[in-house]
Amino acid sequence: MSGKKVITINENKININYSELEKIINNSKNASNELTVVIKEEATLSLDNKELVILKDGKCIANYIIEIEKESPDYKYIHLCIVIQNNFGLMIDGVIDNSPVMKETELYKMNGIRFQPVLLNSENNENQIFRGMGLFSRGLHFSGYVTPSNIRLCCICDECKKSFIIHSYHAGNGYFQYFYSDDGSETLMVPYYEIEDMPGQLCKNISKTTVEKVDAHLAQKGYGRFKFYNPFRCPYCKAPYIDFQKNPEIREYEYYANVFLNKKMIKYEENT
DSSP states (O other), X not given: OXXXXXXXXXXXXXXXXXXXXXXXXXXXXXXXOOOOEEEEEEEEEESSSOEEEEEETTEEEEEEEOOOOTTSOOOOEEEEEEEEETTOEEEEEEEEESOSSOOOOXXXXXXXEEEEEEETTSGGGOOGGGTTOOTTTTTSSBTTBOOOTTEEEEEEOTTTOOEEEEEEEEHHHHTEEEEEETTSSOEEEEEGGGSTXXXXXXXXXXXXXXXXXXXXXXXXXXXXXXXXXXXXXXXXXXXXXXXXTTOGGGTTTOOEEEEETTOOOEEOOTTO
């Protein structure tokens, strides 16, 4: 193995030496093509500059802005776990706090943040195969593992490339269905029992008639701007981020309701 480092960190910049990474991954290939971690590194960065820049051979391929909730303290540090898998996927999780040393604490008490993974071997670093897809496809949630609501997600718009922070809430565990507004800026939470025959999470073969019935009920109750297949949109350019209209088949298993930082879900009220 070469003595050159794959990951170099300089202040808030993480640079990936792609040629060295490629050598390591090519040497680590196994017959089963099982997904494995080839690089893992931990680092603590100052939050003086609330920005995390990812470079590949010195060229910026992702730029994350680390936004904090309005009522939160002015955190000073972020502790990162940087992982590269043998499929060239770069995954970064972080914990934000005021200590320069990472403390042992329970997962549900952490001020966590998960950054949208990047495929380092993608053409022009665009990751086009994920355009308009859901959070499972993008590597922000994982099947069989519930992401705690205190773990914020840092997403990157497919169109304008700006990052934005969201909270995700497991709608299946909460026994509710969610709906995004036409402009994608608001999220409506409707308990399962409020609308007859409303599709639940992981509901298969959702018919057009069922969707029309649910949308009509919402419109009748004053929630006409919310629809079953409305996309979740970038808060800046309004491009679809999770595009249910283009990819309706993903709606059934996207069982997390997403809300932008410093916003709350709108609760359905029958008397509206």
